[in-house]
Amino acid sequence: MADLIRTLAVQYFQLVDPPTLALPPGNVLVQPAVQQALYEHMFDETLTPLPPTPYRTRVLKQILARIEESITDPEEDEILDSLMDAWGNLVVQPKPSALEQAQQLSTIKYTAPLQSPQTRERNVTILESQGLILSGGTTGNRTWEAALHLGSFLASPAGEALVHGKRIIELGAGTGFLSLFCARHLGVRGVVATDRELFLIENMRTCARLNQADGDIPFYPAVWDWGTRLEQTDEMSSMTGGGPLEFDAALGADLVYDTDLVPLLISTVRDLFSNYGVSQFITAATLRNEDTFRTFSNACEENAFSVEALPFESTPAEEQSGFFHSTNIPIRTFRISRA
Known part of the structure; x- marks a missing residue:
């Protein structure tokens, strides 16, 4: 019951x-x-x-x-x-009218899937819009299925082991859901949540305050336009110890959805490997279009990146116990590293 x-x-x-x-x-x-x-x-x-x-x-x-x-x-x-x-x-x-509801941000509490043994619920509170507004960059105002899939993987013992005690950077963080979950519950040394839109960064800061019931968390939102240098902020110094801005691993969900973005994404991943110390990039991809992901996979191979499919699949929707999401379209988890 x-x-x-x-x-x-x-x-x-x-x-x-x-x-x-x-x-x-x-x-x-x-x-x-x-x-x-x-x-x-x-x-x-x-x-x-x-x-x-x-x-x-x-x-x-x-x-x-x-x-x-x-x-x-x-x-x-x-x-x-x-x-x-x-x-x-x-x-x-x-x-409110339907239009007003679509434009409003709602406070949503996500709860991680149950793990065994587990003594407490692991929650993340996010301020977002569930209205499908697809213009003006507002897609970042919603937590999408691939992020919930990747969050489910990170909530597992195998996923948590990849980030615990590590310095993490997230690409295209949007609402900041993944980074906040890492910062609040997965014992990361620090996580920098990046996106190109300033209004998303400000919303992440608001979300961070909603998740500080147990004190400050090592969560640092930052604007990063791919192809430019990521600037270290004063608040990141608690993670870097005043040294250069370096990370152990990168995260990203639903970044491979347009073939036009693949060259810039590949360039950014190469930048992370070469200039920011990243050794692995963990990404979840919604396989809406096989050709799009094949373009990304081929580009990885051309740049001497290894693409490893991780043995994790979403629990069927009717059996999920947290981070509920649709499994109608396949979502896969990959580890990308230098070959």
Whole structure:
């Protein structure tokens, strides 16, 4: 029972699309103890960060409908007052338009997949937009499936071993999800999260503050336009010890999506190997187009880079316990190093 409620609550705070939520069956939801647990873990107004009002309303409506369908004896079965009060509070809230919802940033809590043994949940809170706005660089305002796939790999013992105690740089960090997870939970010496857009860097700084409940974390956002020199900031000195800016490994998710970007990405990886001390680049690629990835793979070979497919695949969506993401399109994890 606790596992069912835990899975649903983790999906809820990640804002998983309501029709795909792992709702318990009606004969479970109708139980008073289960309804009370749902209220305490999902709909109590004192919880933070709460999902946006329209999302909470959709989810609770779905839950209440399933409970009502499962009531066989009105004398014995009922919906708890706590859930009905939550519903009443939600339906009177003003509703933003669809356009306003798409433009708003939501506070989303991602929870890592369960590992065995594990004594605590590992959460990362991100401020992002789930609206599909594909112009003006705003794709960086969303955490995409490849990042969740790579995060799932890093949450595993094999993945954590690649970054623990290391100096890490992330390319195309976007929301900063991967870097923040490394900084908060994976014991990195430091992680520099880079992107080319200043507004994304500022949003990462906001996200960093949301993840500092246990004190400062070694997370350093920085603007980096590929093909230029990465400038060391004062805050990075705690990672470098005042020495040159060097890293042990690089991370990147969903960077290989356009053949036009491949030459610049290859040049940047070569720069990391030659000038920043990087020994391996761990990347997750969504294989939307085999030709695009083949172009990248061939370019790696031409530059004497070794491309190794790591033995990690996403857990099927219906079996995931955290960092929930679609597996409809294959996502693969690769380690790139100098041959």
